[in-house]
Amino acid sequence: MFGVGFFLALAFALFAVGAFGVLTRRDPLVMFMCIEMMFNSGNLALVALSRYLGLASGHALVFFVVAVAAAEVAVGLGIIIAIFRTEKDVNVDHLSELKG
Amino acid sequence: MNPLLVVLFLPLATAVFNRLFGARLGKGAAAGLACASVLVAFAFAADSVLGLAALPAASRQVLVHVYDLLDLASFRVGFDLLLDPLSGMMILVVTGIGFLIHLYAVGYMHEEDAGEYARFFAYVNFFVFSMLTLVLAANFLVIFTGWELVGVSSYLLIGFYRGKTSAADAGKKAFIVNRVGDFGFLMAIFLIWNAFGSLDFSAVLPHAAALSPGMATAVGLLLFMGAAGKSAQGPLHVWLPDAMEGPTPVSALIHAATMVTAGVFLVARCHAIFELSPLALGVVAWTGALTAFLAATVAMVQVDIKRVWAYSTVSQLGYMVLGVGVGAYTAGLFHLLTHAFFKALLFLAAGSVMHALHGELDMRRMGGLWRKMPLTCATMIVGAACLAGVPLTSGFFSKDEILLMALRGPHADFGLWLLGYLGAACTAFYSGRLIFSVFFGKPRDHHAYEHAHESPWVMGLPLVLLAVGSLAVGLLGLPGFLTHWQPFTDWLAPVFADLKAVPEASASRALVLGLMALYTGTVAVLGWIAWRLYTGEAAAHPADGEATSALHRLLWNKYFFDEAYGFVFVRALLGYSRWLWRWVDQGLVDGTVNGVAAAAQAAGDFLRGRVHNGRTRQYAAYLAAGACLLLGLALIYHR
Numbered sequence: 260m261f262g263v264g265f266f267l268a269l270a271f272a273l274f275a276v277g278a279f280g281v282l283t284r285r286d287p288l289v290m291f292m293c294i295e296m297m298f299n300s301g302n303l304a305l306v307a308l309s310r311y312l313g314l315a316s317g318h319a320l321v322f323f324v325v326a327v328a329a330a331e332v333a334v335g336l337g338i339i340i341a342i343f344r345t346e347k348d349v350n351v352d353h354l355s356e357l358k359g
Numbered sequence: 360m361n362p363l364l365v366v367l368f369l370p371l372a373t374a375v376f377n378r379l380f381g382a383r384l385g386k387g388a389a390a391g392l393a394c395a396s397v398l399v400a401f402a403f404a405a406d407s408v409l410g411l412a413a414l415p416a417a418s419r420q421v422l423v424h425v426y427d428l429l430d431l432a433s434f435r436v437g438f439d440l441l442l443d444p445l446s447g448m449m450i451l452v453v454t455g456i457g458f459l460i461h462l463y464a465v466g467y468m469h470e471e472d473a474g475e476y477a478r479f480f481a482y483v484n485f486f487v488f489s490m491l492t493l494v495l496a497a498n499f500l501v502i503f504t505g506w507e508l509v510g511v512s513s514y515l516l517i518g519f520y521r522g523k524t525s526a527a528d529a530g531k532k533a534f535i536v537n538r539v540g541d542f543g544f545l546m547a548i549f550l551i552w553n554a555f556g557s558l559d560f561s562a563v564l565p566h567a568a569a570l571s572p573g574m575a576t577a578v579g580l581l582l583f584m585g586a587a588g589k590s591a592q593g594p595l596h597v598w599l600p601d602a603m604e605g606p607t608p609v610s611a612l613i614h615a616a617t618m619v620t621a622g623v624f625l626v627a628r629c630h631a632i633f634e635l636s637p638l639a640l641g642v643v644a645w646t647g648a649l650t651a652f653l654a655a656t657v658a659m660v661q662v663d664i665k666r667v668w669a670y671s672t673v674s675q676l677g678y679m680v681l682g683v684g685v686g687a688y689t690a691g692l693f694h695l696l697t698h699a700f701f702k703a704l705l706f707l708a709a710g711s712v713m714h715a716l717h718g719e720l721d722m723r724r725m726g727g728l729w730r731k732m733p734l735t736c737a738t739m740i741v742g743a744a745c746l747a748g749v750p751l752t753s754g755f756f757s758k759d760e761i762l763l764m765a766l767r768g769p770h771a772d773f774g775l776w777l778l779g780y781l782g783a784a785c786t787a788f789y790s791g792r793l794i795f796s797v798f799f800g801k802p803r804d805h806h807a808y809e810h811a812h813e814s815p816w817v818m819g820l821p822l823v824l825l826a827v828g829s830l831a832v833g834l835l836g837l838p839g840f841l842t843h844w845q846p847f848t849d850w851l852a853p854v855f856a857d858l859k860a861v862p863e864a865s866a867s868r869a870l871v872l873g874l875m876a877l878y879t880g881t882v883a884v885l886g887w888i889a890w891r892l893y894t895g896e897a898a899a900h901p902a903d904g905e906a907t908s909a910l911h912r913l914l915w916n917k918y919f920f921d922e923a924y925g926f927v928f929v930r931a932l933l934g935y936s937r938w939l940w941r942w943v944d945q946g947l948v949d950g951t952v953n954g955v956a957a958a959a960q961a962a963g964d965f966l967r968g969r970v971h972n973g974r975t976r977q978y979a980a981y982l983a984a985g986a987c988l989l990l991g992l993a994l995i996y997h998r
Contacts, residue, residue, distance in 0.1 A: 351974075355972070356973075
């Protein structure tokens with residue numbers, strides 16, 4: 260029963276949950292976690308299809324995604340801490356100085 | 360090199376040179392150069408014409424190809440010059456009388472500073488070049504080019520005193536009224552090209568009979584529209600009296616002797632087309648006769664001496680047009696020749712009076728001037744005698760010939776003769792009135808009289824030469840019953856060899872002599888009336904605005920032509936322009952432009968306020984929506 264369809268469905272569910280979280284939560288940390296969840300749903304789909312099609316490239320690509328996500332988290336958390344220090348507030352709805 | 364090229368391009372070269380460097384050369388050099396170029400052009404023109412006269416009469420046509428203007432597969436037009444008896448006569452008039460007027464201008468313009476002086480001579484030389492282009496043209500494109508160039512030079516010279524608004528306005532008026540006529544000329548050229556596929560005179564005029572009668576009438580009428588504009592025939596005459604705002608030598612050269620005769624020249628040149636259409640010829644003749652009469656009546660009441668001569672010029676041009684309109688081309692052209700002499704003389708003499716009186720032109724403030732300026736007086740009397748048609752002067756012979764042809768020529772009509780005769784009577788009256796008011800009687804303005812003085816020799820010499828010329832030129836066209844020596848008719852005979860009915864008087868000697876006696880009597884009686892009216896202490900000049908009768912008011916206001924045009928055309932045009940400005944330009948065009956800008960700005964404001972609002976989650980939602988959209992499209996169209 261754990262065919263490729265199951266994994267794709269799981270990836271879709273994870274992605275939907277993540278997207279819902281990004282759109283509804285105002286806390287940047289939670290939004291970050293949701294974004295990570297969306298990344299990993301993508302990773303799951305990649306490895307599942309890679310295995311199903313017998314190709315190695317999907318596996319390789321996942322490592323890149325993991326590496327980039329790690330770097331992105333490092334930069335993103337740095338920015339959030341910097342904002343918190345200056346604004347004493349990290350509600351994303353209040354952060355709109357750069358809209359022009 | 361062909362001497363015609365020197366005739367044509369030397370005045371152009373000096374015009375350009377004087378315009379560029381004349382101001383730095385100083386007055387003497389600029390004037391000397393300008394006069395010398397026209398004199399040399401005259402010498403070369405005389406040489407060309409003598410060369411032409413040496414040819415057998417039937418082959419007196421010299422074609423000079425300067426270069427190709429247009430060389431398309433089906434259509435070739437060259438810058439071609441044609442020297443034949445007609446253009447030969449014209450180039451002698453233009454350069455000969457042109458030289459005398461240049462000489463006169465040396466004295467007349469001496470109060471201008473060096474820059475203006477050089478500018479004046481540059482423009483006048485440019486006019487000589489333009490006029491020579493017009494008369495020497497061998498095809499319709501070149502003649503039209505010359506036609507426009509003389510218009511430009513006329514515009515430049517009428518508005519020469521550029522500080523004066525009235526001069527600038529007069530220049531514009533001349534240019535715009537001429538546009539109306541030129542439109543007709545251009546249409547005629549298009550029709551000719553359509554019918555013949557060529558614009559060369561040699562390809563069109565000898566084969567004019569191939570035109571259908573309707574087409575010949577259309578071409579003739581359109582050509583005459585151009586001719587009427589340039590030759591100031593009613594109702595397009597209104598620009599010429601105003602053109603007197605220009606310096607007097609310009610009035611003499613352009614607006615009396617040469618440019619304004621271009622219309623007569625054009626009709627004579629294209630007579631093969633006009634001969635095909637009795638209607639077109641009739642329009643030409645009646646326009647000429649009416650203009651001759653009406654302009655002469657207006658000249659009877661004007662008090663500005665240059666304006667009197669201006670209306671007189673319109674009237675005399677009417678006689679020339681009447682002449683060519685009744686098929687008496689030689690008579691019309693003979694009047695052109697004599698008129699060139701005596702009207703140039705009259706304008707120059709008027710300029711001499713004006714010069715002596717420091718710009719005074721109102722004959723009501725003159726009188727008794729013969730004691731102060733005998734030379735000007737004597738020469739002007741000669742000119743006025745020619746104009747009035749005193750027996751044995753040139754004007755007598757040329758005008759008589761036209762009137763005889765109007766009565767007995769191939770397209771004669773008694774009405775034409777009657778108008779011409781009445782006009783001649785008016786001419787005698789206003790000529791006498793002007794001479795007697797200016798030179799005889801008691802001085803009416805003593806201050807001006809005391810300061811009057813005879814003009815210097817550079818102005819006097821042209822007057823004398825023109826006076827001699829005015830008298831002598833009549834010998835070239837004596838009436839047929841006096842002598843068989845007819846140099847003018849014989850000279851032009853090859854040009855009009857194609858005419859079927861040779862306009863030799865079908866009139867008896869008794870009729871000719873009777874008419875001459877009638878004219879002589881009329882001139883004597885009207886001259887005597889003018890003498891009685893205008894030499895007394897209380898000369899019969901009403902003051903400005905004082906109208907002695909409805910007729911006087913009508914004539915004083917020149918038949919209200921300017922007012923009528925002002926009402927019908929100028930006001931309508933202004934109203935229409937204002938409507939275009941308010942509604943079409945400001946409303947429609949500006950509205951569209953401003954509307955587009957406002958719409959872009961409103962859209963931008965909307966997007967900035969509602970879409971680009973700085974809410975991160977909303978951006979994320981757009982991103983998600985976009986992704987869903989793309990995914991959906993991919994799903995639908997993935998095959």
